[in-house]
Structure formats: C-alpha cells, structure tokens
Amino acid sequence: MPLKTHMDEQPELNLTPMIDIVFLLIIFFMVGTKVSEMERKIALDVPRISNTEALSPAPRKRIVNILQDGRILLDEEEVTVDELVRRLQLQRQQDRQMGVIVRGDANGSFQNVASVLGACRQAGISDMGISVRTVRKLR
Secondary structure, rough: OOOOOOOOOOOOOHHHHHHHHHHHHHHHHHHHHHHHHHHHHHHOOOOOOOOOOOOOOOOOOEEEEEEOOEEEEOOOOOEEEEHHHHHHHHHHHHOOEEEEEEEOOOOHHHHHHHHHHHHHHHHOOEEEEOOOOOOOOOO
C-alpha cells in the first residue's frame, strides 16, 4: 500500500481585493461626509412656504383625434387643419414645451394623419407622439 509522503498545501484566501474595496468605501464616505458638513456650515436661512405644490403645472399634452371620416378634433372640439395650426401656435406661445399626441382611426386615411402631423410641425411643435394600441398574439 503506497504511503503519502508529502503534505497538500492549504488553499489561501487572498484578501487584497477585499481590503482595497473597503479602503475605497471608507474614502468615499469620508469625502461625502465632508461635503455635507460644508453645506451645513454655510449661514443661509432658506425661505419657508406653507403650500408644497409645484409652482407651475407640468406641461400638458394636447390630444388631436382624427376620425375615420377625416374630421379633426383638438381636445374634443372639431377644427380644420388651418385652425389647428393657428390654435397650436397660440398655445405654444404660452407654453414653449407643449406636446401633442395624435390619435388616428385605424380605418381612416393615413393622409389625414400626415396632414395633422404636418400642421403640428408648422405650428412649431417638436414634442409629438402617435397613439397606438398593442395587440397580443395568441401562441
């Protein structure tokens, strides 16, 4: 029966990467603490308000519906393409970040949707979206 004559080496655990990470975390938290201490030392009395609502409302997207027969509705009010351009231009003067969502009937002419998108572009609207519905396929 053969006898074992040498000892197997015990596996070593290399702690160097773990120590590096711990030191980096310590430095990170020390620097972060210094920054927050400096902010607290500034003698600044921030104004207080009782109403915590937003100062200005979030920009609202206008909805343009294009019906199957070609009629155009701006927020449920029927308009022509020229009226649409004029109204969007007036509203864009008040809110430069105004957006438009175009909803066209699936059975309508795509030309009507293209005309409305062109009218929005002519009015200076750059934030435009087209509303679609996703369909789940059965497998």
